Amino acid sequence: MTMLCLKAARSRTAKPFSFPFSSQNHQLRPFFLSFEPYSASSKSQIEMSSSTPSQTVEHIVLFKVKENTDPSKVNTMINSLNRLISLDSVLHLNAGALYRTKSSPIPFTHMLHSRYSSKENLSVYAVHPSHVSVVKESVQPICDDVMAVDWVTDDLNGGGSLVPPPGSAIRLSFLKLKEGLGDEVKDEILGLIKGIKGKYGGIHQISYGENFSARAKGYSIASLAVFPGLSELDSKEELVNLEKAKFRDYLQSFIVLDYVVQPSTSTL
DSSP, X not given: OOOOXXXXXXXEEOOOOOOOOOOOOOOOOOOOOOOBSOOTTTSSOOBHHHHOOSSEEEEEEEEEEOTTOOHHHHHHHHHHHXXXXXXXXXXXXXXXXXXEEEEOSSOOOEEEEEEESSHHHHHHHHHOHHHHHHIIIIITTTEEEEEEEEEEEOOOTTSSBXXXXXXXXXXXXXXXXXXXXXXXXXXXXXXXXXXXXHHSTTOOEEEEEEOOOTTSTTOOEXXXXXXXXXXXXXXXXXXXXXXXXXXXXXXXXXXXEEEEOOOOGGGO
């Protein structure tokens, strides 16, 4: 359930949204990632037209690396995580430094994004000995917080490839709803997210759904938008924010992060 990313993309922090967050005690608890020895030739570009399952399971792990950690230890963690893409159950995996934090009550530094054809395959990945070893030896010693968000999406067909090309920009959004809201509110929010891609050009792919991870810190709705690059993401910033403003009255807090897809781990 945890992961990270290749070489640190240039990281910068933008001014966060002015949204009140309740303080919480975010402590690192035992956690597990899931990957196995790397085989570069077995998993390159998986084309949607031939390999995309009817549903795709998204797995995001956010990491907060301890301050003043030796950079060599961070690189070891990132490289080790990315090599785990060779696990048979993994369709896609990419880990690295976050590019930009738009809004977050927790100062995460790195993330991992992976995809699976089923919840069962995600579970296989999570308990794999290679994955457990990387977490214990390279992740836990240098991280003091972690958050994992998982959801099932069935709207990836027609969105290109299961493997976003290197240099693609990813906008992650995690929503924590106010207490007492019914399923109709969740359905309304998910419908609004689904409609963003059709309204605004330049968005390559949108994935969204309800979280089923026990380590999501109360965030129940997740979305992931893939753009060809940072320029396309930045050009749609105001339009996307305007669309999301329609459901801010339902939110207790939200996390918005940007990530740039790193080059293939075959270069390691």
